Amino acid sequence: MFFQLKKNVSDANKLLETNQLVTLTWGNVSEIDKDLNVIGIKPSGIPYSQLKPEHIVIVNLDGQIIDGDLNPSSDLETHLYLYNKFPTIKGITHTHSSYATSFAQSGISIPPLGTTHADHFYGSIPITRKLSDNEILYNYERNTGRVIYEIFSDLNIMPQDIPGVLVNQHGPFTWGKSALDSLENAIALEEVAKMTFNAKLLSNNFEAINQTLLDKHFLRKNGARATY
Amino acid sequence: MFFQLKKNVSDANKLLETNQLVTLTWGNVSEIDKDLNVIGIKPSGIPYSQLKPEHIVIVNLDGQIIDGDLNPSSDLETHLYLYNKFPTIKGITHTHSSYATSFAQSGISIPPLGTTHADHFYGSIPITRKLSDNEILYNYERNTGRVIYEIFSDLNIMPQDIPGVLVNQHGPFTWGKSALDSLENAIALEEVAKMTFNAKLLSNNFEAINQTLLDKHFLRKNGARATY
Amino acid sequence: MFFQLKKNVSDANKLLETNQLVTLTWGNVSEIDKDLNVIGIKPSGIPYSQLKPEHIVIVNLDGQIIDGDLNPSSDLETHLYLYNKFPTIKGITHTHSSYATSFAQSGISIPPLGTTHADHFYGSIPITRKLSDNEILYNYERNTGRVIYEIFSDLNIMPQDIPGVLVNQHGPFTWGKSALDSLENAIALEEVAKMTFNAKLLSNNFEAINQTLLDKHFLRKNGARATY
Amino acid sequence: MFFQLKKNVSDANKLLETNQLVTLTWGNVSEIDKDLNVIGIKPSGIPYSQLKPEHIVIVNLDGQIIDGDLNPSSDLETHLYLYNKFPTIKGITHTHSSYATSFAQSGISIPPLGTTHADHFYGSIPITRKLSDNEILYNYERNTGRVIYEIFSDLNIMPQDIPGVLVNQHGPFTWGKSALDSLENAIALEEVAKMTFNAKLLSNNFEAINQTLLDKHFLRKNGARATY
Numbered sequence: 001m002f003f004q005l006k007k008n009v010s011d012a013n014k015l016l017e018t019n020q021l022v023t024l025t026w027g028n029v030s031e032i033d034k035d036l037n038v039i040g041i042k043p044s045g046i047p048y049s050q051l052k053p054e055h056i057v058i059v060n061l062d063g064q065i066i067d068g069d070l071n072p073s074s075d076l077e078t079h080l081y082l083y084n085k086f087p088t089i090k091g092i093t094h095t096h097s098s099y100a101t102s103f104a105q106s107g108i109s110i111p112p113l114g115t116t117h118a119d120h121f122y123g124s125i126p127i128t129r130k131l132s133d134n135e136i137l138y139n140y141e142r143n144t145g146r147v148i149y150e151i152f153s154d155l156n157i158m159p160q161d162i163p164g165v166l167v168n169q170h171g172p173f174t175w176g177k178s179a180l181d182s183l184e185n186a187i188a189l190e191e192v193a194k195m196t197f198n199a200k201l202l203s204n205n206f207e208a209i210n211q212t213l214l215d216k217h218f219l220r221k222n223g224a225r226a227t228y
Numbered sequence: 229m230f231f232q233l234k235k236n237v238s239d240a241n242k243l244l245e246t247n248q249l250v251t252l253t254w255g256n257v258s259e260i261d262k263d264l265n266v267i268g269i270k271p272s273g274i275p276y277s278q279l280k281p282e283h284i285v286i287v288n289l290d291g292q293i294i295d296g297d298l299n300p301s302s303d304l305e306t307h308l309y310l311y312n313k314f315p316t317i318k319g320i321t322h323t324h325s326s327y328a329t330s331f332a333q334s335g336i337s338i339p340p341l342g343t344t345h346a347d348h349f350y351g352s353i354p355i356t357r358k359l360s361d362n363e364i365l366y367n368y369e370r371n372t373g374r375v376i377y378e379i380f381s382d383l384n385i386m387p388q389d390i391p392g393v394l395v396n397q398h399g400p401f402t403w404g405k406s407a408l409d410s411l412e413n414a415i416a417l418e419e420v421a422k423m424t425f426n427a428k429l430l431s432n433n434f435e436a437i438n439q440t441l442l443d444k445h446f447l448r449k450n451g452a453r454a455t456y
Numbered sequence: 457m458f459f460q461l462k463k464n465v466s467d468a469n470k471l472l473e474t475n476q477l478v479t480l481t482w483g484n485v486s487e488i489d490k491d492l493n494v495i496g497i498k499p500s501g502i503p504y505s506q507l508k509p510e511h512i513v514i515v516n517l518d519g520q521i522i523d524g525d526l527n528p529s530s531d532l533e534t535h536l537y538l539y540n541k542f543p544t545i546k547g548i549t550h551t552h553s554s555y556a557t558s559f560a561q562s563g564i565s566i567p568p569l570g571t572t573h574a575d576h577f578y579g580s581i582p583i584t585r586k587l588s589d590n591e592i593l594y595n596y597e598r599n600t601g602r603v604i605y606e607i608f609s610d611l612n613i614m615p616q617d618i619p620g621v622l623v624n625q626h627g628p629f630t631w632g633k634s635a636l637d638s639l640e641n642a643i644a645l646e647e648v649a650k651m652t653f654n655a656k657l658l659s660n661n662f663e664a665i666n667q668t669l670l671d672k673h674f675l676r677k678n679g680a681r682a683t684y
Numbered sequence: 685m686f687f688q689l690k691k692n693v694s695d696a697n698k699l700l701e702t703n704q705l706v707t708l709t710w711g712n713v714s715e716i717d718k719d720l721n722v723i724g725i726k727p728s729g730i731p732y733s734q735l736k737p738e739h740i741v742i743v744n745l746d747g748q749i750i751d752g753d754l755n756p757s758s759d760l761e762t763h764l765y766l767y768n769k770f771p772t773i774k775g776i777t778h779t780h781s782s783y784a785t786s787f788a789q790s791g792i793s794i795p796p797l798g799t800t801h802a803d804h805f806y807g808s809i810p811i812t813r814k815l816s817d818n819e820i821l822y823n824y825e826r827n828t829g830r831v832i833y834e835i836f837s838d839l840n841i842m843p844q845d846i847p848g849v850l851v852n853q854h855g856p857f858t859w860g861k862s863a864l865d866s867l868e869n870a871i872a873l874e875e876v877a878k879m880t881f882n883a884k885l886l887s888n889n890f891e892a893i894n895q896t897l898l899d900k901h902f903l904r905k906n907g908a909r910a911t912y
Binding site: 023024026074096098099101102103104105106107108131133136137140169170171197200201 | 569570571572575640643644647650651652654655657658659661662663665666668669672676
């Protein structure tokens, strides 16, 4: 059962490694089936190269295991929280990719310096606040989702407009219309982070692109009036 | 029909990925056939690994599709503008390669710091001005070609002398005597950008090479008196 | 004889290259068999791609060769010293991996800036003092072990809490519950070093994570109450 | 004829690409046969992946072609000059590898910051002066050899002690006891350049290792009293 969902999730997780987004087992991808109200997610601790569709863990929206012999990724509660609060998204990718995580560890957001950024993210990629001691001690993974939701609420950002975030002192989460789409946003985020890192070192005078260029690039690829 | 042109363009586009110049589908190569007055260009959205000669879109100099079932790259109008204004060039490559794009996003040109640069580019690789809001809103891709032509006119540079440019807040375009030659210039530009980036971080005292060394390296490989 | 030990050590040494932790032959992994009181270690000068279990050198705790036709790695005495002083460890990896060695050459420790660090290292990865001239001239490799032990004693760190160190002007050593575990810590150390390097360049305001987050991440993966 | 020499040179040139030391065709390796007084060198313009022993060009010490249908590398005169002035060397590698060339373009030498450096280079890797206009205009390649020899004479360095150099505004040359040995020194130089680059960015307080540590590492691997 759930064969297509398991295959989508397995394929996207294996692409984490192919695209050099993960070291050891530091990353996971999930996808939600909106008809069946179940989520497929990577099991904990399995190397990507050995991962097969039958390893994917199927859980319901409360996180109870419906199908699968392995433990789900320890980040499951973060995924569940985001699927609940961001009903338009259908896939989530979490990595510790080098450049995006470097920004997360520096506590700074990634401004849109060029059209590469604008093709995927409709503005700065935000950074969450740090979690409080209590938020770390109790329901840590769920609270990781909470600070993500909080920054999107505070800044009044729609999750489909900026499909990614940096969790302070932790790393990036991205999402999208499917497991694969969230993975492609993780690839884009890492590359954008690398180029913004380089631009910051090259010059202190760089500036974000203006709204017109941001509109041009983001809206032709995304949203209601997308032309491709 | 157009088999050789399609093969040249397909091969060069596939080399974008082999040479790590592209992420996802962020890049395209075209070639012009001066006898038939047609251009072959990558279709939009096809992964490089799946690209075959029969996918290449053939258009005339007005951009009308002559042959092919797929949509041409969204950057087609930029290619057409450059083939029109730079009649000596026969191939064009556009990428968002990491270091060249980092310079483009910082708004600074790439000075010739060594013989690696001089073997391919006869002086600084220029950066265009930013496009105005109107230029972004109307005929954006064509205006991207226009600001490239403008900087070469303003600085009185022949396109065969410096076969590449950085479009401000966007990324690099390179060209050459064929699709493959433009691709090799894209490879050279990315590597030159990386080494100039490093040199800028190492020291504030670096300086551009002088005209004699620039002549020695560029002219022995390029131009009328090239010895190899 | 010693087939499993030799296989463990051979496999882990080959993974040095697969994981891009070594250039030429600059790295070695060993493992101790606590029942037989013998250590398996990489022979000197063999390329990783040609290494086989039968090449692994077996020595006793005094460093005398028990089995094997080749010379052990010149770093053997450092390994022996560490197995003697840190009785809880069972595998050791030494590399000259790029970013970790860059920190070693700069003489600075690696602070815990994020959860990636905390998943593997329960605090800053320390840097040893430089060796004195006498320590270099006589029993150099053994004294390399000595300055490692010294910094762990001085800072009152348990080796299982921070399974790695930077030897000043030299490079990293990591350890773990097996050859493979020490190798995984070497992979984690290199990636953590890269991200800390980037964070330092991005901002002067970065700060180490607090004890609560360090506890959360380290203790759920390591120690008596580990949940996975 | 010259089969072993051709094979040695072909193999070492192919390793340039395998070890990511070259972009396009920017690099070449040669070896001298001291009995026959001939040199084998890479032909100009052949991709490394297609190179075979029969492509290697054999020249005498005056640079006259003895065997081979192709043109020798344009850097031949530099190789000849070095074999003439440095009679102890038997192989030469020239690359434009990224980090070493970045130092060459910055005009600064590479100080010995750690044992990785000391295992291969017995002190700072020197940088030549820039060539004068006349030296560029006439006998450029030979004069490139001349400024290398000049800096070794001026600093009183034996070529076997520091088997590499940075040519100002150009890139690195390394040498050794064979084509393969010169290639391994090129690999070591690039990695040492990368780590020194990183260390310079991490801290302004780094310092070169002292003579005792330099002696310990260099002399145990090289010279009359080498122990391995």
